[in-house]
Amino acid sequence: MQIRIAKGEAPPFINIEDFSLAPDKITFLFGESGIGKSMLSRAVYGLLDPLQLNIRIDDLSYPTYLEIPETRAIQQNGFFVFQEPSSHLNPLLRLGEQLREGSLAESVDEGAILRHLWASEDDGPVRDILKVYPKSHRPSGGEKQRILLAMAFKKMRRRIREDKAGPAMFVFDEPTGSLDNHFRNRFLNILMDCYRRKPATILLITHDYSMISEVFRSYPDLEENICFRELVRDGQQLKLNDFQPRAYLNWLAQTNAQADVPTSHDRRVLRMDSGYRVFNRGMEIRRDGKTVPLEIYKGEMVYLKAASGVGKTTLAKVVMGLLPCQNLSLEIGPHQFSDKTPRGQWRKKIWGKHIGMVFQHADEALNLKASVREAFQGLPLPGPLSDEEIRRRLRELFDLQVDEQFLNKPIARLSGGQKQRVNLLRTLLLETDLLILDEPLNGLDFDSIRRVIDLLYARQKAGTAILMISHNEEIFDALVPADQVFHLQLAG
Numbered sequence: 377m378q379i380r381i382a383k384g385e386a387p388p389f390i391n392i393e394d395f396s397l398a399p400d401k402i403t404f405l406f407g408e409s410g411i412g413k414s415m416l417s418r419a420v421y422g423l424l425d426p427l428q429l430n431i432r433i434d435d436l437s438y439p440t441y442l443e444i445p446e447t448r449a450i451q452q453n454g455f456f457v458f459q460e461p462s463s464h465l466n467p468l469l470r471l472g473e474q475l476r477e478g479s480l481a482e483s484v485d486e487g488a489i490l491r492h493l494w495a496s497e498d499d500g501p502v503r504d505i506l507k508v509y510p511k512s513h514r515p516s517g518g519e520k521q522r523i524l525l526a527m528a529f530k531k532m533r534r535r536i537r538e539d540k541a542g543p544a545m546f547v548f549d550e551p552t553g554s555l556d557n558h559f560r561n562r563f564l565n566i567l568m569d570c571y572r573r574k575p576a577t578i579l580l581i582t583h584d585y586s587m588i589s590e591v592f593r594s595y596p597d598l599e600e601n602i603c604f605r606e607l608v609r610d611g612q613q614l615k616l617n618d619f620q621p622r623a624y625l626n627w628l629a630q631t632n633a634q635a636d637v638p639t640s641h642d643r644r645v646l647r648m649d650s651g652y653r654v655f656n657r658g659m660e661i662r663r664d665g666k667t668v669p670l671e672i673y674k675g676e677m678v679y680l681k682a683a684s685g686v687g688k689t690t691l692a693k694v695v696m697g698l699l700p701c702q703n704l705s706l707e708i709g710p711h712q713f714s715d716k717t718p719r720g721q722w723r724k725k726i727w728g729k730h731i732g733m734v735f736q737h738a739d740e741a742l743n744l745k746a747s748v749r750e751a752f753q754g755l756p757l758p759g760p761l762s763d764e765e766i767r768r769r770l771r772e773l774f775d776l777q778v779d780e781q782f783l784n785k786p787i788a789r790l791s792g793g794q795k796q797r798v799n800l801l802r803t804l805l806l807e808t809d810l811l812i813l814d815e816p817l818n819g820l821d822f823d824s825i826r827r828v829i830d831l832l833y834a835r836q837k838a839g840t841a842i843l844m845i846s847h848n849e850e851i852f853d854a855l856v857p858a859d860q861v862f863h864l865q866l867a868g
Contacts, residue, residue: 407607408793409819453544472506658867697722728756
């Protein structure tokens with residue numbers, strides 16, 4: 377399927393010769409954030425606005441494409457799960473009402489689907505949620521995501537029950553971004569069960585490469601029905617390549633074999649006592665089932681785990697002096713901090729001197745109006761960086777030509793994955809004792825993930841301590857020894 381998407385008469389900003397999905401198979405689609413995966417899937421499904429964009433599919437104008445029987449059939453028989461549930465959910469309708477709208481009318485399948493997605497024996501955990509009008513803060517992101525998944529599975533089950541003929545397409549765009557591995561696996565379980573009962577064309581867009589391990593571990597009987605593809609840049613065009621799952625699995629095994637980097641405990645770079653309070657919640661730091669302080673030594677890589685929303689990012693911001701808290705007892709190198717310490721002391725003594733931090737969302741860390749070159753200026757370094765040094769650093773994570781045009785490119789015009797790479801490289805330039813990395817692999821493709829891990833290994837071997845915060849449990853469980861894994865949880 378040839379697809380061109382442009383604004384007006386301008387050259388297409390998405391241009392791909394063949395975006396073909398195997399009919400009645402499950403396709404896992406990888407690729408860096410912002411490259412065009414969501415836009416292409418929405419174009420195929422018929423969700424883009426022909427009044428705002430100039431779209432052609434196989435030389436058909438988009439209005440014509442929307443009218444052909446195949447497009448109407450995949451919409452009528454399928455479902456599209458959006459990456460951001462809030463963009464689909466209506467804040468003026470209770471979740472229960474939306475779960476039963478139109479073709480999703482209440483059915484015998486609804487309760488079973490909800491119980492499965494909530495891992496519950498009864499309807500209690502979701503009964504109150506269904507009465508809620510969705511807002512930005514309630515329910516949680518994971519709960520909204522599961523409501524949207526329940527809608528898709530109701531449509532799947534109805535198609536199975538009524539034995540509907542004709543093409544069907546189900547698109548899941550980052551369906552597990554707010555789910556931990558347990559709930560992600562429950563999602564995959566019900567998806568594969570529905571597929572076994574009545575195959576459909578299923579497109580699953582994700583950055584979670586650990587799904588590969590779960591598919592090979594739990595669904596070997598479906599291996600012939602599952603495709604792994606990756607969207608990549610090829611000059612000014614996009615290209616859909618086969619992705620070899622064994623490349624990821626072999627790399628993961630190799631990473632696990634190299635993980636135990638010798639460290640000495642002769643120099644502690646950070647100690648934070650358990651029992652601090654933030655946002656009126658007491659927090660506990662635990663390891664091996666015991667309450668302990670968070671301690672990190674020179675050359676250590678420490679992995680901080682917690683359920684989604686518990687406060688991993690909040691802890692990082694407390695350590696950086698960006699959020700106040702109570703009962704704080706914190707030691708960073710030779711410096712002592714408490715909840716009585718003036719906030720300016722962190723800026724004066726810590727930022728860029730003892731600690732560098734990669735924030736979770738690159739858009740929050742970078743000046744979107746600045747150029748790529750300007751993003752590397754003003755860092756607390758011994759001296760200014762030359763253009764050649766900036767180019768050399770960029771080549772560590774960028775394959776494209778790092779020329780004057782790229783250095784002058786506004787950050788706002790980079791893809792999500794490109795922004796994240798700039799975000800990482802800026803912090804890795806700092807010669808600090810400790811690096812705090814909050815979701816450093818966000819939006820990256822597999823090649824970039826491997827390169828980032830190699831850079832982190834190099835910094836660790838040079839003596840830099842690293843505090844890792846990430847939902848990519850499979851990767852960092854392989855990367856970090858078990859005795860350097862801490863767990864964060866609510867006190868009591």
